[in-house]
Amino acid sequence: MATSTPIPLLFRVLRLLAGLQYVLSAVGVVFMLAFSLYDLTRPHDLAFITLQRTAAAQGQLGETQADSLLASHRPGLHYFVAKSNQQRLIYREPNTSKRLVLNLLGVNNSSLGRSSLALTLFSMLTGRMLFHMLRDLRLDTPFTELNARRIRGLALLMIGIDVYEFLAVNALRILVPAFPLGDGAAGTVTPYLILDPSLGGFGSWKFGLVLLVIAAIYQRGVQMAREAELTI
Amino acid sequence: MPIVVNLDVMLARRKMSLSALAAAVDITLANLSVLKSGKAKAIRFSTLEAICKALHCQPADLLEYVPDT
Numbered sequence: 001m002a003t004s005t006p007i008p009l010l011f012r013v014l015r016l017l018a019g020l021q022y023v024l025s026a027v028g029v030v031f032m033l034a035f036s037l038y039d040l041t042r043p044h045d046l047a048f049i050t051l052q053r054t055a056a057a058q059g060q061l062g063e064t065q066a067d068s069l070l071a072s073h074r075p076g077l078h079y080f081v082a083k084s085n086q087q088r089l090i091y092r093e094p095n096t097s098k099r100l101v102l103n104l105l106g107v108n109n110s111s112l113g114r115s116s117l118a119l120t121l122f123s124m125l126t127g128r129m130l131f132h133m134l135r136d137l138r139l140d141t142p143f144t145e146l147n148a149r150r151i152r153g154l155a156l157l158m159i160g161i162d163v164y165e166f167l168a169v170n171a172l173r174i175l176v177p178a179f180p181l182g183d184g185a186a187g188t189v190t191p192y193l194i195l196d197p198s199l200g201g202f203g204s205w206k207f208g209l210v211l212l213v214i215a216a217i218y219q220r221g222v223q224m225a226r227e228a229e230l231t232i
Numbered sequence: 233m234p235i236v237v238n239l240d241v242m243l244a245r246r247k248m249s250l251s252a253l254a255a256a257v258d259i260t261l262a263n264l265s266v267l268k269s270g271k272a273k274a275i276r277f278s279t280l281e282a283i284c285k286a287l288h289c290q291p292a293d294l295l296e297y298v299p300d301t
Binding site for chain 2: 227231232
């Protein structure tokens with residue numbers, strides 16, 4: 001009978017952290033859903049979008065642009081609040097169902113900081129997969145079909161979160177009406193919208209693709225392990 | 233698979249049980265059963281050597297090539 005190799009301390013610590021991430025994110029998902037629904041009943045609900053004045057080169061609002069926007073602005077659905085070097089475009093949506101969609105997209109984050117339902121769900125699922133993977137890991141037989149599937153799942157999640165972000169930003173542009181800029185030539189501010197709790201071009205799809213390749217190699221490892229098992 | 237393991241034939245000739253062979257060659261009964269039933273994908277030279285030694289036979293007595301039709 002072969003003695004099992006003990007799991008290294010690092011793996012045990014990671015397993016603990018992944019478990020914590022899973023549980024806390026699960027609580028977060030429940031809270032996020034509850035908040036999105038509760039928020040609808042409040043009379044002063046606001047979705048807001050941050051416009052950065054400092055990074056005009058990256059498609060954000062330039063200093064002069066922002067000033068002319070402020071000068072020409074007449075109160076309506078949108079109004080501005082200054083926040084250090086940023087202008088916060090506060091947007092009031094009168095339609096309840098539209099507000100729910102905006103809340104679920106993560107536009108309204110007045111109480112939760114940088115987060116959204118999708119991100120919390122992503123965090124929960126990755127934490128869960130990592131925890132289960134490290135829990136079932138045996139160093140004597142590391143290649144299992146289940147773990148191969150989990151790595152593939154993680155890869156698809158990482159690609160999925162970026163696809164989601166892309167769709168969410170576009171949905172946001174459709175949902176939020178255009179707002180004319182002061183000088184006219186710059187068009188509207190909607191092309192400059194930031195989905196506040198977005199990953200900010202994290203580019204996790206690249207990691208996802210790498211992980212897909214690793215999953216394919218791991219799958220071959222599973223086949224080889226099965227062959228080795230049947231070698232007498 | 234076109235390679236047939238004739239371990240059961242050799243065991244019958246030597247009037248030896250599978251568990252006795254398992255004890256003699258220090259291989260688990262489960263693994264020897266896999267070999268006997270033809271489910272094995274490969275056999276190590278060391279295993280082949282131990283079985284040949286225990287059964288006083290040649291590898292050709294244990295393995296046979298039967299082409300697939």
